[in-house]
Amino acid sequence: MAVMSSEHPPRLPERDRPWMMRTYAGHSTAKASNELYRRNLEKGQTGLSVAFDLPTQTGYDPDDELARGEVGKVGVPVCHRGDMAALMDGIPLDEMNTSMTINATAAWLLALYVVAAEDQGVAQEKLQGTTQNDIIKEFLARGTYAFPPAPSMRLIADMIAYTVEHIPSWNPINICSYHLQEAGATPVQEIAYAMSNAIAVLDAARERVAPERMEQVFGRISFFVNAGVRFIEEHAKLRAMSILWEELGRERYGVQDARHLRFRYGVQVNSLGLTEAQPENNVQRIVLEALAVTLGRGARARAIQLPAWNEALGLPRPWDQQWSLRIQQVLAYETDILEYPDIFEGSTVMEGLVEELLEGARAEMAVVAEHGGAVEAVPYMKAALVDSHRARIRRIESGEQVVVGQNRFSESEVSPLTADAEGGILVVDPAVEAQQIEQVRAWRSGRDQAAVDAALADLAAAAREEDPSTNLMLPTIAAARAGATTGEWARTLREVFGSYRAPTGVGEATAAPSDANLDELRGEVARLQETLGRRPKILVGKPGLDGHSNGAEQIAVRARDVGMDVVYEGIRLTPAQIASSALQEGVHVIGLSILSGSHRELIPAVMTALHDAGVQAPVVVGGIIPDQDVPALKAAGVAAVYTPKDFDITAIMRDIIALVGSGADKQVLAAGGASANAPA
């Protein structure tokens, strides 16, 4: 025993340093967000995690038509160097470690950050942080892409090549398995698709950096992962990922240095499993999920940000986010988890789980490789995720997967947490959008236009250049310095690269297995078809810039499964596009989905556009819609509103079919009435 304990001492000689603690935050304006960041840092947060609004993430200025309703909603609008300077005002950038959840426009936001540092007198070499910058998962799950796959991968490779040389402590990319789980991925899929994605990125980088730099490049790639409430298996997943990562480094990229081979990851724990019903239960879910990424030293997170208990209700307030930060601090400073070596070492259960996941992941990685790699396999992976998510929803609907407070133990007292006027969430002042529009217009008129034009022309020329030694970061930083805006940068590149629509994954989804509920609804639809003369047709639309399409996809697939004809056009539609599709396609009902909080502006805009186009089909809305917003939507003519607590999609389908049916009855009545009035 004595020998054992000297080889495997039960305690570390010195308590580990805690992971970096962040809160994913930002809203309204750069100034408001800066104040929030400073308060958060005072509370013991050790790094920043910037949430950008959707126009910034997709490359549109606040005055763009597509930005309507989205400005300052899910994050902070950063439009030019002035905004970035205001956002980082009083925060020393040579000391701060900043994570930016920014993808399609990552190169641009990094450039603005570099310029903001220059303004503070900080050299870019000193900057530390992370740009998320993972475009493949945007195509698969999150939807904030801007350019087609090939030029997107080039932008990523350019950033890697640039940072490895000029900003050596920057993580140019976070390979995200996080969003895959949110889109329904099983642990095996999450591992396999993330690793395949990393291979695609590294292979692209290999074309743009010197061979001797590859070891360093490999060492700068970090991951952004998810952790669900099945926290033992989730921990095993992270151990499996670190094994695969090391293997990949050694075998595919010839990395030798142990430091560079380490699997480094940050984490935001699961949002998909957070419920709108009895939202206080989310707190214990978050705590358990945090254990998945902290418990075993062998695969512990480098940086953690925890969601807030009220994410399924709307945007969290500073107090809600403080609660989540305190969870991290209790774990790190009160418990003893940082005192031990890896507590799972030697556990046969853990080893068995890891082995199982590795085996599954390797097989799935081989399938992706057969498709030609992650970029080529996007349609395959997307369809696989839609299928997995559907299986998950069906398990919850049937009660096979228990969600406490939702499909079981749903009796509840009234929650005091949501009792205030806003329902316990943050509501962004709608005046922000108008202010930002005015602000960016003032910015444009106050700058040296000739310098901006020249910088954007250089950017376009570099984008057209196919020589791999032309790095887009240089003209991007020059354009940031000259005072160009986010929308101008993205538009310049869109003009060269073309635009892109990612596969929706729904067309390839397999047919649903038969069950009594589905059969009943199919019968209903068939009867309705007799009355209507046509198969009931539904338009599923996502207005605005919100790319979280999982809900819309599930509705589309289920509508198909019950026998409807479904027109699903993917994400990022303007009200005019939705109205035009509804009219041209002759649909009987319209389903709209919004999760970004822009429903207050966008839904009435869609209703007006439909009315102007003469479309009479009823409209239902789904998404993160606070209760207090429902009356206004109904007043605008919406027939029904569904929120995350409506987890039973079959029940939603039943409603939609009934809605189409009542419309059909009215038609028949009207016809009958007309003939009754006709002269005999």
Place this chain on the structure above:
Amino acid sequence: MSPDGAELAARLRARDLTAAPATLNLLESTTREDREQSALLLAELSPAKLGGEAPAHIVGVTGPPGAGKSTLLSALLRCWREQGRTVAMLAVDPSSRRSGGSLLGDRARVEFDPADHGVLIRSTAAGERLGGLAWATRAAAQALAAAFDVVVIETVGVGQAETEVADVADTVAVIVQPGGGDSLQFLKSGIMEIPDVLVVTKSDLGQIAMRTRRDLSAALRSLGSHSTDVLAVSCIPPVSGVTELAEALDRHRAQIDLPARRLSTRRASALTDFALEHGESGMRELGGRRSAQQILGAQDAGLDVPALVRALEDRMG
């Protein structure tokens, strides 16, 4: 209440494009009243009533999944709109009908300006037969041809698909992606009929696209076809070959005897519709397919398809 077929037809004749969605709703409907109004509508748009063939260029576009049809059509659409031509695009989705429902995804991938009223895109599920063009799609093409400058019927597949599209289109273009060996084999083996225009997409891929184009040209020559244009296009910037494709489609239409082709498509459609409705036994009652063709051949050239079907039905026992 059924819409008024004659009124819709009058609006289409006056080139009122806003009549198109209601026309399509009507033509897709299977209720008895709607079918009657559909027949009225088509009769009002028959060559006899129009005083000639409907003015549109009806273009069939087909090709295997992943060949880049949607991107190509987006580019063609822009080209046609720049020429001031109005365009109706009928996208036929052949996806499985196991549950009866369909996901009509193609619309998502053809880009156009929603404020542009000179464009209409409608997606429909394929007919009940595997890979079949829906009755409504053929009728829609014929009706919309009175109002739009270009009517495109887009469908997925190689082999069966372009034959079906040829039943209704003036010009059939088959889209092939570089390295698309199947199409070459289908062409050589005669499974695929020789299209009017062959398009190799993704010419930005360079060598492989050029080789595919050469192989297809060689195969066409060996089959004795010297009139089929084989074009290479690239729809990613810098876009190339799209204007040439639009010209090739126009050139084909200028070369053919349009009234003769339309007449033969109407007769072929009538035969297909009759067979769908009455099956092989109905066909036997007419004395077989050849005899049915003779009956159709004896009808007035200006009749619309439902009228031709009625002519066949009149001859049944």
